[in-house]
Amino acid sequence: MNTNKTPHIVIIGAGFAGLETARGLANAPVRITLIDRNNHHLFQPLLYQVAIAGLLPSQIAQPVRTIFRKQKNLTFQMGEVTAVDFDEKFIKLNGSVIAFDYLVISAGARTNFFGFDALEKYGLQLKDIDTAVQTRNHLLSMFEQASHEGDAEKRKAMLTFVIVGGGPTGVETAGALSELITHVMRKDFPRLDLKDAQVILLEAGPSLIAAYPDELREATFKLLRNKKVDIRLNTNMQDFNGQRVTLGDGATIETQTLIWTAGAKAAEIIDSLGVEQASMGRVRVTPSLQLPQFPDAFVIGDAAFLVNGNGQPLPMLSTVAIQQGKAAAKNIRRLIEGNEPLPFHYKDPGLLATVGRNAAVARIFGISFSGFIAWVIWVFLHIYRIVGFRNRILVMFNWAWDYFFYDNQVRLITKE
Ligand SMILES: Cc1cc2nc3c(=O)[nH]c(=O)nc-3n(C[C@H](O)[C@H](O)[C@H](O)COP(=O)(O)OP(=O)(O)OC[C@H]3O[C@@H](n4cnc5c(N)ncnc54)[C@H](O)[C@@H]3O)c2cc1C
Numbered sequence: 001m002n003t004n005k006t007p008h009i010v011i012i013g014a015g016f017a018g019l020e021t022a023r024g025l026a027n028a029p030v031r032i033t034l035i036d037r038n039n040h041h042l043f044q045p046l047l048y049q050v051a052i053a054g055l056l057p058s059q060i061a062q063p064v065r066t067i068f069r070k071q072k073n074l075t076f077q078m079g080e081v082t083a084v085d086f087d088e089k090f091i092k093l094n095g096s097v098i099a100f101d102y103l104v105i106s107a108g109a110r111t112n113f114f115g116f117d118a119l120e121k122y123g124l125q126l127k128d129i130d131t132a133v134q135t136r137n138h139l140l141s142m143f144e145q146a147s148h149e150g151d152a153e154k155r156k157a158m159l160t161f162v163i164v165g166g167g168p169t170g171v172e173t174a175g176a177l178s179e180l181i182t183h184v185m186r187k188d189f190p191r192l193d194l195k196d197a198q199v200i201l202l203e204a205g206p207s208l209i210a211a212y213p214d215e216l217r218e219a220t221f222k223l224l225r226n227k228k229v230d231i232r233l234n235t236n237m238q239d240f241n242g243q244r245v246t247l248g249d250g251a252t253i254e255t256q257t258l259i260w261t262a263g264a265k266a267a268e269i270i271d272s273l274g275v276e277q278a279s280m281g282r283v284r285v286t287p288s289l290q291l292p293q294f295p296d297a298f299v300i301g302d303a304a305f306l307v308n309g310n311g312q313p314l315p316m317l318s319t320v321a322i323q324q325g326k327a328a329a330k331n332i333r334r335l336i337e338g339n340e341p342l343p344f345h346y347k348d349p350g351l352l353a354t355v356g357r358n359a360a361v362a363r364i365f366g367i368s369f370s371g372f373i374a375w376v377i378w379v380f381l382h383i384y385r386i387v388g389f390r391n392r393i394l395v396m397f398n399w400a401w402d403y404f405f406y407d408n409q410v411r412l413i414t415k416e
Helices: 016-024 044-050 117-122 129-147 152-159 166-188 212-227 317-334 372-385 387-403
Strands: 008-012 031-036 040-042 061-063 074-078 081-085 088-091 096-099 100-104 109-111 162-166 198-202 228-233 238-242 242-248 252-256 258-262 265-267 298-299 351-355 360-365 369-370
Touching: 008 016, 008 096, 016 031, 016 100, 016 162, 016 198, 016 317, 044 166, 044 372, 081 152, 100 317, 117 162, 117 258, 129 166, 129 258, 152 162, 152 252, 166 198, 166 212, 166 228, 166 360, 212 228, 212 351, 212 360, 212 369, 242 387, 298 317, 351 372, 360 372, 369 372
Parallel strands: 008 031, 008 100, 031 074, 100 298, 162 198, 162 258, 198 228
Antiparallel strands: 040 061, 081 088, 088 096, 109 265, 238 242, 242 252, 351 360, 360 369
């Protein structure tokens, strides 16, 4: 029970949605406790850049305490929320309880391995800094090992990189990895025959980036094929044992590398809430983003399931999370002032995905285009969206260097 008269807002998760809610309440007469199990906000869309040695983790992450240094009504607590009691209105954190008047659950999503235990054990994923650095270490180690491997078959397997999932992350990773081999590894390993190196992108469906319009799917396919990525559509991955990928038709690919980008589901805490969950474990919320039974609790971002005006569930995208964060902040203000909360309407800002150097696809203001212009827009939009002025400058410098000198600067194998 909160005995202080100032309403106490607890926000679980300092991702895109949580950050925006906290910012939206900056000048409100409330106390905010923002909680995250990490001490930083992470710009997940650029995780693949960490994995392919293009950026340092610190360039796409920012300490939460730095972001909110000037926001006087906010306290940050690092820790994992393990339980929520909606009736008594408290959460459990680090062995203590924190009471709330309003709760915002913006805990995001985790990788969905769809019950493939072996995949979880041997596969690589891109979800946080640890998994991206692990992927970078693994990729670079494969080149080191291949450089002194005498057996041609084993060397080929070391230089075969399989990515599963033809969504934007799979496409971006495949394009960037192929360029790493062509432009950078070729210079680093002059005595290693990189003709054997291959990037294979497996997609179970009939096209890449399925959520995008036809013309962009086709453009992505062509751009990625020009980058020498072996794209295999309608191809199911059946198994991976750390040495070999088995496909649905029984064919095999000898490889030690499988990067899984084919699924996401709501964060662990969501399963313990005891509320109605929809596809991918996401919480079914009202149009105003509240829990139907507990209107003082909001669920937003990747963790929330809400159907759009066109009858489709809103996608797990940062743009949705940001807009929902803003909407949740507004609705909390309205509730405090005794007004009805307003329904959330997603304003689609368009689609954008990069396939590598000079190559991206975009749909902005209803116009689809691809190639260099789309890539320039992608570059500047991502620099603009990274949190922290210093990080923007560093990323811009890194990318300019890589672009002009065909170099990926962070080719470090570190101990995990
Ligand atoms: C590799 C990758 C690439 C992507 N590319 C794009 C892209 O190009 N464009 C795009 O729009 N979107 C992209 N996305 C999706 C986008 O990142 C998500 O939609 C967005 O991050 C969702 O925001 P969120 O605030 O809901 O969750 P998140 O940003 O995931 O934040 C959730 C936060 O909650 C914290 N948390 C979770 N559980 C707990 C707990 N129990 N206790 C304390 N803290 C907890 C986490 O540590 C995390 O900081 C990508 C995602 C990934 C993984």
